[in-house]
Amino acid sequence: MAGGSAIRGSRVGAGPMGESERGESAPRHRIGFWCANHHETRIAFAADIDVPVEWDCPRCGLPAGQDEQNPPPAPRTEPYKTHLAYVRERRSDADGDALLEEALTRLKARRGA
Template sequence: MASGNAIRGSRVGAGPMGEAERGESAPRSRISFWCANKHETRPSFAAEAVIPDTWDCPRCGFPAGQDEHNPPAPSRNEPYKTHLAYVRERRTDADGEAILAEALAKLRGEI
């Protein structure tokens, strides 16, 4: 049984689209970038665009540069810190003992 959809398997605006319908493409240039893992990335830039010094590698995420033999060094990622690690950076063990003693005294009703 037919579903009643006359334009099955198509979408609005579908059809052959060429330069004749869209207009001429802007002049472009492809620039090679290499990361520390020797991956090559070739993004396309407009001819008059300013080319960046680095580009993120889509395969590994490392920064990539235009010099194949001297790529930029990968950035160093800091490990995730817990809340307790941040507290330990700000307070000494003696401070922690004092705060704990004060909190326990409040709970016991001594203060």
């Protein structure tokens, strides 16, 4: 067993990297975004980019805007529609009855009835 007061998993010269080793960090500014649930999210952006108008709230997923008093509204969620619901939007009951009658006539002709 090796003796000494060395910390396991470290090596000579290991330590936290500072700005002297990484270089200067890019200039940044923090922008606040608020969602409809009044969650505040502060995001750091580079100083030379265009800041987006909306940002997704990391807490609830709603869109967040920069105006705390007037956050963007929650998106309207459409309920799940079945295939039959989409068909009924396109066709009336009379159209459906006509198609059914046509299909039954073809089926009876194929069977020889």
